[in-house]
Amino acid sequence: xxxxxxGRWFGRHALPHIRSSSKRRIITKEQSRNSxxxxxxxxxxxxxxxxxxxxxxxxxxxxxxxxxxxxxxxLVFSTAKRVLQQTGEAEEVLQDVFYQLWxxxxxxxxxxxxxxxxxxxxxxxxxISKLRRKTHQSGELDxxxxxxxxxxxxxxxxNLLLEKVRAVMxxxxxxxxxxxxYAYFEGMSHSEIAEKTGQPLGTIKxxxxxxxxxxxxxxx
Amino acid sequence: MTNSDHIRDEELELYALGGMPELExxxxxxxxxxxxxxxxxxxxxxxxxxxxxxxxxxxxPAGTIKAELLSRIHANRxxxxxxxxxVPAPExxxxxxxxxxxxxxxxxxxxxxxxxxxxxxxxALVSLALSYQNHKVSQALEKQRQAAQALxxxxxxxxxxxxxxxAADTVxxxxxxxxxxxxxGVVRYNARLGMLVYSALLPEVPAGKSYxxxxxxxxxxxxxxxxxxxxxxxxxxxxxxxxxxxxxxKAFAITVEPTGGSSQPTGPKVLIGAT
Numbered sequence: 001x002x003x004x005x006x007g008r009w010f011g012r013h014a015l016p017h018i019r020s021s022s023k024r025r026i027i028t029k030e031q032s033r034n035s036x037x038x039x040x041x042x043x044x045x046x047x048x049x050x051x052x053x054x055x056x057x058x059x060x061x062x063x064x065x066x067x068x069x070x071x072x073x074x075l076v077f078s079t080a081k082r083v084l085q086q087t088g089e090a091e092e093v094l095q096d097v098f099y100q101l102w103x104x105x106x107x108x109x110x111x112x113x114x115x116x117x118x119x120x121x122x123x124x125x126x127x128i129s130k131l132r133r134k135t136h137q138s139g140e141l142d143x144x145x146x147x148x149x150x151x152x153x154x155x156x157x158x159n160l161l162l163e164k165v166r167a168v169m170x171x172x173x174x175x176x177x178x179x180x181x182y183a184y185f186e187g188m189s190h191s192e193i194a195e196k197t198g199q200p201l202g203t204i205k206x207x208x209x210x211x212x213x214x215x216x217x218x219x220x
Numbered sequence: 221m222t223n224s225d226h227i228r229d230e231e232l233e234l235y236a237l238g239g240m241p242e243l244e245x246x247x248x249x250x251x252x253x254x255x256x257x258x259x260x261x262x263x264x265x266x267x268x269x270x271x272x273x274x275x276x277x278x279x280x281p282a283g284t285i286k287a288e289l290l291s292r293i294h295a296n297r298x299x300x301x302x303x304x305x306x307v308p309a310p311e312x313x314x315x316x317x318x319x320x321x322x323x324x325x326x327x328x329x330x331x332x333x334x335x336x337x338x339x340x341x342x343x344a345l346v347s348l349a350l351s352y353q354n355h356k357v358s359q360a361l362e363k364q365r366q367a368a369q370a371l372x373x374x375x376x377x378x379x380x381x382x383x384x385x386x387a388a389d390t391v392x393x394x395x396x397x398x399x400x401x402x403x404x405g406v407v408r409y410n411a412r413l414g415m416l417v418y419s420a421l422l423p424e425v426p427a428g429k430s431y432x433x434x435x436x437x438x439x440x441x442x443x444x445x446x447x448x449x450x451x452x453x454x455x456x457x458x459x460x461x462x463x464x465x466x467x468x469x470k471a472f473a474i475t476v477e478p479t480g481g482s483s484q485p486t487g488p489k490v491l492i493g494a495t
Contacts, residue, residue, distance in 0.1 A: 060297070062290060069289070074280050075273050082276040091281050095289045102293055113263045120270040128238070142249065145259060148267035158274075165274040183239040184272050190239050205234060212233040216268045 050115040050153055058106035065102055071153065072116060073098070076123040083127035083185050093126045117148030128187040149219055164218045176211040179204055227251055227258050229265070236265035377460050384410050384417050393472050395420065395491035405491045407472045409435075414465030416445060419458045420474060420491060431490065432481045435463050436471040443467065447481050448474065469495050 048067065056064035073094060080093035097119060108115065121143045151157045169177060178197065182188040190208075194201045227248055234240050235248050252259045384390050387410050395405035395418075405420030418433060425431055433445035446461040471494045476487035 062293065065293070066286070066290070069286055073286070074278055077281040077285075078276050078278045079273040081279055091285050094281050095285055095292070098289055099292060103296075114267065117267045117270045120273040121266055124270075124273070143266070145263035146266040146270055147260070147263035148270050149264075161271070162274045162278070165271050169275045180237070180272065183237045184269060185276075188239055189241065190234075191241070193239065208234055208237055208239075209230045212237065212265070212268055215271050218271055219268060 048153065051110050054101075054105050054108060054115055057102060058108075060102075065098065068101070068115075069098055072119050075116075075158070076119050079120055079123040080127040083124060083131060083187075089130055090127065093123055093130065096126055097122045112144070113146040114148040114152075116152040117146030118143060120148075121146045124184065131187055161218070165215070168214050168218055172211055172214060173207075175199070175203075176207045176214075179207040180211045183208060226255065227261075229261060232258065232262045233265045233268070236262060236269045238269075380415060380460055381417050381458065384408055384413060384415055387413065391495060393469075393493040393495050395472060395474065395493040398473075398489040398492050401488070401490040403491055405474065405493070407433075407493065409469060409472070409495070411466055411468060414463050414467065416461050416463065416472075417458060418445075418461070418472070420448060422448070422474070422490060426476065428479055429476050429487070430479050430481055431474050432477040432485070433459070433461065434473045434475065434485055435467065435469050436473060438468040438470045442473070442485055444481065444483065445472070471495060 050068065050071075053064040053068045057068065076097055077090055077094045081087060081090035084090050084093070100122070101119070108118075125143050150161055152161065172180075175197070179193055182193045182196065183190070188196070190204050191201055193199075194204045197204070199207075231240075231244075231248060235245060240248070252262050385408055389412055390408050390410040393407040393409060395407065397403055403420060403422040405418060405422075407416055407418040409416040416433075416435065420431070422431060431448035433448060434442040435445045436442050443463050445463055446459055448457070448459060471492060473485070473489050473493075474491040475485045475489050477485070478487075
């Protein structure tokens with residue numbers, strides 16, 4: 001496995017909030033009048049769903065946005081940083097994604113997908129757009145509907161998913177992992193990946209499909 | 221790409237990952253836009269692709285970013301409170317949310333556009349009308365100026381005519397037809413003023429020709445005293461001419477010259493009279 005891929009995908013960087021989870025205090029309904037609010041110090045209540053927070057954001061409750069930010073800002077930022085390789089720009093993407101959430105929360109339709117999924121795809125798409133502007137590439141990115149059927153509202157759930165994804169990624173052949181990275185995080189076209197890797201276009205497509213099949217197993 | 225009127229799952233997965241050729245991507249999007257089943261599968265594929273965010277190195281943003289975000293929101297709220305309706309346009313292009321629908325894609329215009337745009341159009345129309353009006357007024361003024369100038373010239377001519385006719389030292393010379401010519405004329409000449417006034421009844425001038433008046437001095441060559449051209453503004457065919465003052469004239473004559481006249485007589489005499 002190429003070292004660069006190991007560093008990016010399997011760098012043993014667990015979600016930082018997981019490491020200190022034992023020190024956190026979970027606020028329960030009995031402990032707080034605002035029973036469905038998130039502790040903005042970095043912990044989250046598993047009882048507070050994303051959609052509950054989203055409804056409150058739609059009512060322009062900043063505390064709800066703050067809670068959702070605490071819940072997902074690390075993932076959103078990390079996704080953007082992986083694409084852009086630049087902290088400042090990744091922070092811009094992070095802010096833009098949550099700002100859009102604030103502005104359009106009332107238009108989100110739970111039937112069309114998950115909020116966490118949208119946040120992650122939106123972060124990736126905005127980062128890729130920034131990357132393309134640098135290289136004068138065009139191409140519309142599309143994030144209408146992202147169905148991520150796993151609970152991510154607690155850090156424990158996020159950590160569990162992180163472990164599963166990394167386990168799957170570790171099992172992928174290098175070529176598949178490399179193709180995934182080029183397509184999703186570097187915004188390369190299939191033919192560009194084929195050219196870069198020296199593999200036939202058909203092989204690249206096969207590798208991507210096979211890798212996606214493996215990823216889907218995480219959700220089953 | 222399609223199987224039984226639906227897009228294959230593999231194609232949806234490739235699209236969700238990105239990197240699909242533009243033409244294929246457009247065809248896929250067009251189908252998904254009208255096919256709920258494929259749209260749902262695409263959403264699932266996007267969800268699978270989104271899992272890749274869990275494979276990257278996890279980092280936390282600086283604490284100041286959240287503060288900046290909240291400040292941005294406060295600033296926006298303050299703005300919205302100042303301008304309560306409708307919501308100001310976003311600062312950055314938005315590429316959509318969880319299928320926010322057409323209404324969400326429509327950018328809302330700042331409320332002042334409802335005033336500024338019609339006002340600008342109205343102002344442009346008023347400016348255009350004023351510009352046209354100004355042009356018309358300028359044209360009318362120019363016509364008035366030209367008419368006033370013509371009246372002034374007419375008055376000066378009349379004053380000179382009166383001055384010559386009233387002067388005691390003005391002489392009258394009657395013009396008679398030369399050989400084989402017809403017509404008559406009269407010249408009032410004041411040598412002191414160096415001016416003469418004359419009128420004539422003559423046949424229609426031949427094409428390409430003009431009648432020209434000459435003062436024949438006692439010494440030297442004939443002096444041009446003007447062409448007998450019709451003056452549209454003059455009520456009568458009376459011509460006024462300036463010649464060098466104190467020129468002694470022994471005769472006046474009208475000749476036929478090329479159109480525009482000559483410096484010296486070249487054509488036949490039609491009228492002539494001695495002082």
